[in-house]
Amino acid sequence: MEISGPYDPKQVEDKIYKLWEDSGFFSPDNLPNNSKLKIKNSKFSIIMPPANANGNLHAGHALVMTIEDIMTRYKRMQGFKTLWLPGLDHAGFETQVVYEKKLEKEGRSRFKMAPEELYKEIMDFTLENKKNIEGQIRKMGASCDWSREKFTLDPEIIKIVYGTFEKLFNDGLVYRGKKIINWCIKHQTSLSDLETKDTEKTDKLYYLKYGPFTIATARPETKFGDKYVVMHPSDPRYANFLQGQKISLEWINGPIEATVIKDEAIDMEFGTGVMTITPWHDAVDFEISQKHNLDKQQIIDFYGKLLPVAGEFTGMKISEAREKIIAKLQAKGLVEKIEENYKHIVKTCYKCDSLIEPQIKEQWFLKMAPLAKPVIKAIKAGKVKFIPEHYKKISLHWLENIIDWPLSRQIVWGIPIPAKICEKCGFATIALSDVKRLTDMCENCGGVMQKDPDTFDTWFSSGQWPFATLMAGQTADAQGSGVAKDFKTFYPTDVMETAGEIIFFWVARMMMLGLYMTKKLPFKTVYLHGLVLDIKGQKMSKSKGNVINPLELIDKYGTDALRIALIIGNTPGTSLALDENRIKGYKNFANKIWNGSKFVLMNLDGYDVANPPLLKALAWQGKNLKELKILVKETAKLMDEYKFYVAGEKIYHYFWHTFCDKIIEESKPALLDPKTRLATQYMLLEILVTSLKLLHPFMPFITEEIYQQLPIKDKKTCLMVENWPV
RNA sequence: GGGCGCUUAGCUCAGUGGUUAGAGCAUUCCGUUUACACCGGAGGGGUCGGGGGUUCGAAUCCCUCAGCGCCCACCA
Numbered sequence: 001m002e003i004s005g006p007y008d009p010k011q012v013e014d015k016i017y018k019l020w021e022d023s024g025f026f027s028p029d030n031l032p033n034n035s036k037l038k039i040k041n042s043k044f045s046i047i048m049p050p051a052n053a054n055g056n057l058h059a060g061h062a063l064v065m066t067i068e069d070i071m072t073r074y075k076r077m078q079g080f081k082t083l084w085l086p087g088l089d090h091a092g093f094e095t096q097v098v099y100e101k102k103l104e105k106e107g108r109s110r111f112k113m114a115p116e117e118l119y120k121e122i123m124d125f126t127l128e129n130k131k132n133i134e135g136q137i138r139k140m141g142a143s144c145d146w147s148r149e150k151f152t153l154d155p156e157i158i159k160i161v162y163g164t165f166e167k168l169f170n171d172g173l174v175y176r177g178k179k180i181i182n183w184c185i186k187h188q189t190s191l192s193d194l195e196t197k198d199t200e201k202t203d204k205l206y207y208l209k210y211g212p213f214t215i216a217t218a219r220p221e222t223k224f225g226d227k228y229v230v231m232h233p234s235d236p237r238y239a240n241f242l243q244g245q246k247i248s249l250e251w252i253n254g255p256i257e258a259t260v261i262k263d264e265a266i267d268m269e270f271g272t273g274v275m276t277i278t279p280w281h282d283a284v285d286f287e288i289s290q291k292h293n294l295d296k297q298q299i300i301d302f303y304g305k306l307l308p309v310a311g312e313f314t315g316m317k318i319s320e321a322r323e324k325i326i327a328k329l330q331a332k333g334l335v336e337k338i339e340e341n342y343k344h345i346v347k348t349c350y351k352c353d354s355l356i357e358p359q360i361k362e363q364w365f366l367k368m369a370p371l372a373k374p375v376i377k378a379i380k381a382g383k384v385k386f387i388p389e390h391y392k393k394i395s396l397h398w399l400e401n402i403i404d405w406p407l408s409r410q411i412v413w414g415i416p417i418p419a420k421i422c423e424k425c426g427f428a429t430i431a432l433s434d435v436k437r438l439t440d441m442c443e444n445c446g447g448v449m450q451k452d453p454d455t456f457d458t459w460f461s462s463g464q465w466p467f468a469t470l471m472a473g474q475t476a477d478a479q480g481s482g483v484a485k486d487f488k489t490f491y492p493t494d495v496m497e498t499a500g501e502i503i504f505f506w507v508a509r510m511m512m513l514g515l516y517m518t519k520k521l522p523f524k525t526v527y528l529h530g531l532v533l534d535i536k537g538q539k540m541s542k543s544k545g546n547v548i549n550p551l552e553l554i555d556k557y558g559t560d561a562l563r564i565a566l567i568i569g570n571t572p573g574t575s576l577a578l579d580e581n582r583i584k585g586y587k588n589f590a591n592k593i594w595n596g597s598k599f600v601l602m603n604l605d606g607y608d609v610a611n612p613p614l615l616k617a618l619a620w621q622g623k624n625l626k627e628l629k630i631l632v633k634e635t636a637k638l639m640d641e642y643k644f645y646v647a648g649e650k651i652y653h654y655f656w657h658t659f660c661d662k663i664i665e666e667s668k669p670a671l672l673d674p675k676t677r678l679a680t681q682y683m684l685l686e687i688l689v690t691s692l693k694l695l696h697p698f699m700p701f702i703t704e705e706i707y708q709q710l711p712i713k714d715k716k717t718c719l720m721v722e723n724w725p726v
Numbered sequence: 727g728g729g730c731g732c733u734u735a736g737c738u739c740a741g742u743g744g745u746u747a748g749a750g751c752a753u754u755c756c757g758u759u760u761a762c763a764c765c766g767g768a769g770g771g772g773u774c775g776g777g778g779g780u781u782c783g784a785a786u787c788c789c790u791c792a793g794c795g796c797c798c799a800c801c802a
Binding site for chain 1: 728729732737738739741749750752761762764765766767797798799800801802
C-alpha cells in the first residue's frame with residue numbers, strides 16, 4: 001500500500017510532471033485517436049500568452065496557467081487533438097526598464113553603453129529568466145507542448161513579423177509620420193497612448209498678458225515660440241479680432257508678432273477663452289496647427305532642457321526655468337495673476353511615473369481604422385465569443401474610436417525595424433526583400449540612406465502571435481500548398497485566454513493583425529480573467545510589498561491546492577482577492593481525496609477487476625451510480641460553458657460531502673456483508689475513478705498519482721489521456 | 727465629458743424569473759465510530775443597497791436614487 005500518511009505534494013509533483021512530459025502526450029502528434037468522439041477532425045488549440053521573460057512567475061501567471069491547463073486537459077481527455085502552445089516574450093520596453101533598473105543599481109547607465117553591448121547583456125539576462133520561467137510553468141502543472149515552444153525573438157518569428165510589416169507597408173497602412181508622440185525623458189523613447197497613464201497634479205495656473213489678451217497656462221516654459229493666439233469663432237468677447245490678423249506685442253524675450261486663429265477646439269468657459277499654442281509640445285495644439293497649417297517650433301529638447309529659442313534660459317531644465325521665467329514676466333508687468341492649487345491631469349510614463357513631454361518626432365505609424373473596420377464587422381456578426389460578454393462592448397467602443405499606432409521605439413531591446421532612412425531628406429523605406437531598396441542612396445534626393453535605429457513596439461510582434469507561432473519553424477504540408485502544417489491544423493485557435501487588462505494592448509491588436517494577415521480571426525472565443533489581488537483586495541505591486549509569490553504557496557500547500565483555490569469562486573472578468581486560508585482549505589481537500597482513495601483501495605480484497613458484478617438487484621449502489629451520472633453530465637455542461645468556478649465547486653462538494661461523508665460511511669457495513677460486498681466494491685471504485693477524472697483538470701498531480709496506483713480495467717499510461725466520463 | 731461594472735450571511739463570493747436564497751472561511755454546541763483531527767455530526771446567522779414598476783410569481787427583468795470601483799477622452 002503506497003498510499004499512506006497525509007498527502008505530501010512534494011513527493012509527487014515533480015515525479016508526475018516528468019511522467020507526463022516523458023509520455024509525449026503534451027504533443028497532439030502523440031495523442032491516441034479517440035474513436036468514441038463523434039466530431040470529425042476534432043482539434044483544440046490554445047496559444048499561451050507569452051510570459052515576459054524578465055522576472056519570475058507571479059500570481060497572475062499562476063491563474064493563466066491554471067485556467068488554460070484546465071481547458072487543455074479537459075479537451076484532451078475528451079479525445080480532441082489538443083495543442084497548448086507555450087511561448088515567451090522578449091517584452092521590449094518592459095524588459096529594458098527592468099534591466100535599466102538593474103544597471104542603475106550597479107551604477108551604470110544604458111546611455112553610456114554601445115547598443116550592441118547593451119543588447120547582448122539584455123539577451124543573456126532574458127535567456128536566463130526564460131529558463132527560470134519555463135521551470136516555473138512546469139511547476140504549475142501546465143500540460144503544454146514544449147516541443148513547439150516559441151520565443152518572440154526566434155529568427156522564424158522575426159521573419160514573419162517582417163513579412164507583416166512589408167505587407168502593411170505595401171498596402172499603404174504603414175507610414176512614416178512626423179506627428180506628436182508621447183516622449184518619456186527618463187527612458188528616452190516614444191510611447192503609445194496605452195503606455196501612458198493620467199495622473200492628477202497640482203500646479204500653479206499663470207494668467208499672462210499677451211498683447212490685448214490674457215492667456216492662462218500651467219506651462220510658461222513652453223511659451224517662448226508662441227506666435228498664434230487662438231479663440232473660439234463665436235466668442236463675442238473677441239468678435240473684433242479677425243482670423244489671420246497680426247498683432248504686435250511684447251513677450252518674454254522681446255517684441256513679437258502674433259497671428260489670430262479661430263478654432264472651435266477652444267473652450268470659451270476655460271480661463272479667458274483665449275490661448276496661445278505650442279504645437280511641438282501639446283497634442284491639442286498640434287491638431288490645431290495641422291488644421292490651419294501653422295508653423296511648429298521645438299522649444300524643449302529630448303532631455304527636457306530648453307533650446308536656444310529660450311534665450312537666456314537656454315539649457316535649463318523645465319523645473320528650474322519655470323519660476324525664473326515667471327519672475328522675468330512679472331518684472332515686465334506681464335503677469336496678471338497666479339492661481340495656486342490648480343488641479344489638472346497630466347500624462348505620465350506608465351513605468352516610471354515621470355511626466356510625458358509631448359514631442360514631434362518622425363516615426364513609423366500604423367493606420368488602424370482600416371484594420372479595425374473588418375474586426376468590428378466580425379465582432380458584430382458574432383464571429384468571436386467574449387467571456388464575460390461585456391468585453392464585447394468595451395472592444396467595440398475602442399475599435400470604433402481607434403487612433404493610429406506609433407510603432408517605433410527608441411530602445412535597443414526589441415526587433416529592429418527593417419527600414420532605411422535618408423539622413424538628408426528623411427525619406428524612409430523598408431529594407432527587406434526588394435533589392436532596389438537595399439541601396440544606400442536615397443531615391444528621393446540622392447542622400448545617404450541609414451539603417452533605422454529603432455525597434456518595434458513589442459506588441460507589434462505579440463499582436464501576431466497566434467498565426468506567427470503556428471507558422472514559424474514549420475515545413476509546408478504534404479500537399480505542397482506552402483501552408484505550414486500546424487497553421488493548417490490548428491488555426492484559427494479555439495480560445496484566447498488572457499487578462500482583461502490587456503484587451504486593447506493585445507487582444508484587439510491580435511484580432512486586427514490576425515484577420516488582416518490570414519483572413520480569419522485568430523480565435524473563436526476570448527476568455528478574459530480578472531486580476532489576482534492581495535487579501536485586502538489591493539493590486540499586488542513590488543512597491544507596496546504585497547506581492548504573493550506562487551512558488552512559495554506551492555511549497556506550502558502544493559500546486560493542486562493553489563490551482564483550485566484560484567478557480568473556485570473566481571468568475572471570469574472579476575478580480576480575485578487571494579486568501580491564503582482558502583488555499584489551506586484546499587490543501588485539506590487534497591488530503592481528503594488522498595484518504596478517500598486510500599479507503600477504497602484498502603477494501604478491494606477479493607475483488608476481480610476484470611469481472612465486475614451485476615448491480616441490477618442492488619438498489620443503494622445503483623442509486624449512487626445514477627447520481628454520479630448526473631454529476632458527470634452537469635460537469636461537462638459547465639466545462640463547455642467555461643464555468644470552471646462552478647464545475648470545480650460541484651465536484652469538490654460531491655467528492656467530500658457526498659462520496660466521503662455519506663457513501664463511504666454507508667458502505668462500511670455493506671462491505672462486511674458477503675452478499676453486498678462485491679457490488680459495493682464495484683460502486684466505490686467506479687465513483688472514485690470517475691471523480692478522479694472529473695477532478696483531474698483542476699488538480700492534476702494528486703489525481704494522477706492515485707490513478708497510477710488503481711487496479712482498473714483498460715488502464716491507460718496516465719490519467720491525463722483517460723477518456724472523459726460520459 | 728463618455729463608457730463598463732459592482733452593491734446578496736461577520737469576511738470572500740456563487741446564484742439572472744419558479745418550491746423555506748447557497749458555498750467556502752469564520753462562529754456555537756457535540757463527538758477519541760479501525761480512510762482522514764489536514765476529521766465527523768448538529769446549529770446560529772441574510773427584510774438579496776433604497777424606492778417604484780412589470781408579472782400569478784422578482785436577488786434575477788424595467789425605471790429611478792444612493793454609494794463604490796474600473797476604463798476611455800485633447801480642457802490650455
